[in-house]
Amino acid sequence: MSSPRLTADARRQQILDVAIDEFGRSGYFGTSMNDIAEAAGVTKPVLYQHFDSKADLYRALLDEVGTRLLETIAKATTDAADGRERTERGFAAYFGWVADHHLEFTLLFGGSARQEGEFAAQIRRINEAAATAIAGLIDVDLDPAHRETIAHGLVGLAEGASRRLVGAGESFDPDEIARVVSQLAWAGLRAVDRERR
Amino acid sequence: MSSPRLTADARRQQILDVAIDEFGRSGYFGTSMNDIAEAAGVTKPVLYQHFDSKADLYRALLDEVGTRLLETIAKATTDAADGRERTERGFAAYFGWVADHHLEFTLLFGGSARQEGEFAAQIRRINEAAATAIAGLIDVDLDPAHRETIAHGLVGLAEGASRRLVGAGESFDPDEIARVVSQLAWAGLRAVDRERR
DNA sequence: CTCATGAGTTACCGAAGGGTAACCGATCGT
DNA sequence: ACGATCGGTTACCCTTCGGTAACTCATGAG
Numbered sequence A, B: 001m002s003s004p005r006l007t008a009d010a011r012r013q014q015i016l017d018v019a020i021d022e023f024g025r026s027g028y029f030g031t032s033m034n035d036i037a038e039a040a041g042v043t044k045p046v047l048y049q050h051f052d053s054k055a056d057l058y059r060a061l062l063d064e065v066g067t068r069l070l071e072t073i074a075k076a077t078t079d080a081a082d083g084r085e086r087t088e089r090g091f092a093a094y095f096g097w098v099a100d101h102h103l104e105f106t107l108l109f110g111g112s113a114r115q116e117g118e119f120a121a122q123i124r125r126i127n128e129a130a131a132t133a134i135a136g137l138i139d140v141d142l143d144p145a146h147r148e149t150i151a152h153g154l155v156g157l158a159e160g161a162s163r164r165l166v167g168a169g170e171s172f173d174p175d176e177i178a179r180v181v182s183q184l185a186w187a188g189l190r191a192v193d194r195e196r197r
Numbered sequence C: 001c002t003c004a005t006g007a008g009t010t011a012c013c014g015a016a017g018g019g020t021a022a023c024c025g026a027t028c029g030t
Numbered sequence D: 001a002c003g004a005t006c007g008g009t010t011a012c013c014c015t016t017c018g019g020t021a022a023c024t025c026a027t028g029a030g
Helices: A008-026 A033-039 A044-050 A054-077 A083-100 A102-109 A117-137 A144-168 A174-196 B008-026 B033-039 B044-050 B054-077 B083-100 B102-109 B117-137 B144-168 B174-196
Strands: none
Touching (some): A008 A033, A008 A044, A008 A054, A033 A044, A054 A083, A054 A102, A054 A117, A083 A102, A083 A144, A102 A144, A117 B144, A144 A174, A144 B117, A174 B144, A174 B174, B008 B033, B008 B044, B008 B102, B054 B083, B054 B117, B083 B102, B083 B117, B083 B144, B102 B117, B102 B144, B117 B144
């Protein structure tokens, strides 16, 4: 399985691609640099020509995948008419991404990264970005702390649903899920609003 | 810091207590058996007199903590009048538990366990139990698959909110959070119901 | 007093794995 | 044709860490 020679850039990208697979399947600690090298059809030192360390490679991966996810959602929500539509499109983009990128989802939210302080911050950054966006849509009379908590809760709502969908293995219709979830979220928020005012 | 001699049972329990701390703080792979032994004021072989392996110790921990969480929730919800009340009490019990057990929360949901297949199943078991309980409360006209997905979403809702609360470090009023969250969940579900029927 | 019980220690093994030094050989510009 | 470049390999080091064999020593029963 010896791969042909590649240019530095191509090899770097290939390593990243392969690493998503390996880390996604087995987690950070369950994957050795040898595993990745082998999967890339190459030997270990090659990895170190492109990345300073295992942690560095993983960081680069989280960054790339996380950025892509956020961009996907951002792109889908820019030209929405109102908050309601923005919410639904945001969820649709998110679930669509999950449906097409099981391994990436596992990488980000499967857990390996959540704990180890070093990477936890990076995952939090993504969560935070999503939550902040959602918090901006919450037109509800709540003190900021509660609003933040609810926003994170809604991010968790999407994450929890996705975990189940990905875990089940079957494919699913992201738009349909998004409709139900955003319906739930939106109506839920209105109810909280009514009770509070 | 040499501890006095303890009976086998007491030592075993102390190890479990100490291990929650260590694993909760640094994760499964970030914690060595030596770390735990040292924190317990004892040497490594003592750990192996009580647990077959590191994995075994961790399993026992997840089991104990998970069972306690589920029991707490179960106890709080048994004598509820209707679904609505059951939901609110369930969330209140959950958030109360989180408020008092930051490290346990991190242990279960901080992520270390989610990935590694061996422990992932155990965490899933807990999630599943919670989701099943919630699914039973969802009196909504949805096909079972969607109902399951929503139930997992609601579990994620609580998890996401908790993650933010625990991460912020400040203390919070679990009952207040529970009121808002269950208000959101309940009204959200009703809305989904209305649209679907 | 003494001896069995069992909690606890010291000192070690072996494997895994991150990381590196030194070398190789295909390719391409001149 | 030739030499510099650079993608790639072999072989290795060294630390960490899970796990264990063999010993020590306090304690309580008789």
